[in-house]
Amino acid sequence: MSATATGSTRRTAPPRRTAWTVVVPLAAALVLGALAGFAPFPVLLGGLALVVGAAVVLRLEWVALALVAVSVFEDYVAHVGPGVVKGLALLLVVAWVIRRCQGRLHHAPRSPVLVAALAFVVVLLLATALHNNGAAGRDVLLRYVGFLGVLFVLADALRGGLRPVRLSQVYVVASTVAAGCGLLTFALGADRRVGGPIGDPNDFAFFLLPAVALGLAVRRTTRRAWPWDVATVVVLVATLGTLSRGALVGLAVMAVLAVGAGMVRLRGAVALVAVVSMAAGLVAVAFPGLVSVSLQQKDFVAAQNVSERLDLWTAAAQMTVEHPVLGMGPGAFALHHRDFLSSLPDDVNHPLDVAHNTWLELSSELGVLGFLAFVGMLAVAFAQAWSVWRRRRDPVAAAVCVALVGTAASATFVTEQYYLPMWLLCALAVGVAAQTGTAEETR
Numbered sequence: 001m002s003a004t005a006t007g008s009t010r011r012t013a014p015p016r017r018t019a020w021t022v023v024v025p026l027a028a029a030l031v032l033g034a035l036a037g038f039a040p041f042p043v044l045l046g047g048l049a050l051v052v053g054a055a056v057v058l059r060l061e062w063v064a065l066a067l068v069a070v071s072v073f074e075d076y077v078a079h080v081g082p083g084v085v086k087g088l089a090l091l092l093v094v095a096w097v098i099r100r101c102q103g104r105l106h107h108a109p110r111s112p113v114l115v116a117a118l119a120f121v122v123v124l125l126l127a128t129a130l131h132n133n134g135a136a137g138r139d140v141l142l143r144y145v146g147f148l149g150v151l152f153v154l155a156d157a158l159r160g161g162l163r164p165v166r167l168s169q170v171y172v173v174a175s176t177v178a179a180g181c182g183l184l185t186f187a188l189g190a191d192r193r194v195g196g197p198i199g200d201p202n203d204f205a206f207f208l209l210p211a212v213a214l215g216l217a218v219r220r221t222t223r224r225a226w227p228w229d230v231a232t233v234v235v236l237v238a239t240l241g242t243l244s245r246g247a248l249v250g251l252a253v254m255a256v257l258a259v260g261a262g263m264v265r266l267r268g269a270v271a272l273v274a275v276v277s278m279a280a281g282l283v284a285v286a287f288p289g290l291v292s293v294s295l296q297q298k299d300f301v302a303a304q305n306v307s308e309r310l311d312l313w314t315a316a317a318q319m320t321v322e323h324p325v326l327g328m329g330p331g332a333f334a335l336h337h338r339d340f341l342s343s344l345p346d347d348v349n350h351p352l353d354v355a356h357n358t359w360l361e362l363s364s365e366l367g368v369l370g371f372l373a374f375v376g377m378l379a380v381a382f383a384q385a386w387s388v389w390r391r392r393r394d395p396v397a398a399a400v401c402v403a404l405v406g407t408a409a410s411a412t413f414v415t416e417q418y419y420l421p422m423w424l425l426c427a428l429a430v431g432v433a434a435q436t437g438t439a440e441e442t443r
Helices: 003-009 020-038 040-058 060-071 084-101 112-130 134-159 164-187 201-221 226-241 245-260 266-286 288-322 332-340 358-392 395-410 420-441
Strands: none
Touching: 060 084, 060 134, 060 164, 060 420, 084 134, 112 134, 112 358, 112 420, 134 164, 134 332, 134 420, 164 201, 164 226, 164 395, 164 420, 201 226, 201 245, 201 395, 201 420, 226 245, 245 266, 245 395, 288 332, 288 358, 332 358, 358 395, 358 420, 395 420
8 A cells, every 4th residue: 555545544633732722711711700709890891891892803883883873872871971972982993993904994085075074174273273272172172073083984984894874774773762762751751842862952853853864765775664664753753842943944954855856755755744743643642731831831932042042143153253264263152252242141041152053153163264164074975975866866875965954954053063963974975975986886
C-alpha cells in the first residue's frame, strides 16, 4: 500500500484542548458569580454595558433606531436619567467611529444636504467665537453639535445599509405608542392637553407631525396596510388633542401639499379626515368634562399667549436688526431678549427663554447668515426628496417633502431647532436620494 493511500485512510486528529480553554471561562464564571453575590446591581450594569458595547461594534443601525425611538419619549426617559437621550446620541457617534475604522459604509457621492449643514456649522462657530454668552451659549452650542452629529451619522448610516423605510417605521411606531400614552394621560385627567412623553404639548405635536406623513407612506410599502392606518389615526387624534395652533397650521399645509401634488388621493384624504373626526368625536363623548375644561382653559390663555408671543417676536426681530450678520451668538435670546422688549405682561409666571418662533430665534442668535444656512439645509433636503418623488414616486420621499413643509410651518409658532424631527427629516432626504442613486446604478 502506498504512502498516499495510507495517509488517506488516517483520521484527522481532533484539535487538542489546552487548559486555558477550560480554566479561563471557569475562572471568569466564578469571579462574576462571586461579584454578583456581593454587588448584583453593578454587575448587572456591567453586563448590560458589555451587551451594549457589542451592539455598538456589530450593529450601528440598532443604535440609530434606538435613538430615534427613544427621542419621542424624552421626558419619560428623563426620570431614568437626565442624560439618556444625550448618551444615546454619543453612543451613536461612537458606534459610527468604530464602523468607519473598519472601512467606508458606502461609496455614494457627497450629499448637498450635508454640504449645507457644514455651512451652518461654519456660521455657528463664527457666531460663537464673536459672542461669548457664557454657560447659556455653551449649552446651546452643545445642543446644536449633538443634532449635527446625529444628522451626519444618520445620513451616513442611511447611505450604508439602513433603509429609510425601516427608520420611518420605527419612528411611526414610537410616535404611535407615545400618542397612546398621551391620550391615556389625558383620559385619566392628569393633563388638560395631550402631552405625555413630551411635557410641552406644542413640542409633542411637533414630534407627531412627521409621523402622520410617514405613517401614510409606510402603509404603501407593506403587505398589511391597516396597522399603519390605525397608527396614523391614533397619532392624528393625539395631535388634535394637543390643541397646538402650530400643529393645526402644519397639518393644513401638509394636507394641501399632499393632495395638490398627488401624493395622497383626495378620496383617501377625505376618508382619513372622516375617521379622525369620528375618533375625536368619540373622545369628546366619552370624556365631555375633560374636553370642555381643556377648551375653556385654552381660550382663557389664548389672548395672553398671542400678546406675549408678539412681544417676543418683536424682541427677536429687533435683535436681528441690530446684529444682522452673525446675530448675538448662541444662547443670546434667553440672556438679552428683555433688553429689547418694549412691554411685558405683569402676570407672566413662567420663564421666557425662547422666542416661540424658530426662524426669528435663529436670526437673533446666528444672524441672517445662520438663518439662511439653516433654511438652506431644509430647502436642499426638500429638493432632494422632491426629485426622488418625481422620478420614482417613492412614498417615503413624498412623506419627507410633506413633513418638512408641515414642520417648517409649525416652527413659526414654536422654537423647534433643538428637537429631532427636522434633523431626522434631513437625514431621511439624504437616505432616499442615495437609495435612488443605487437603484439607478444597478439597472
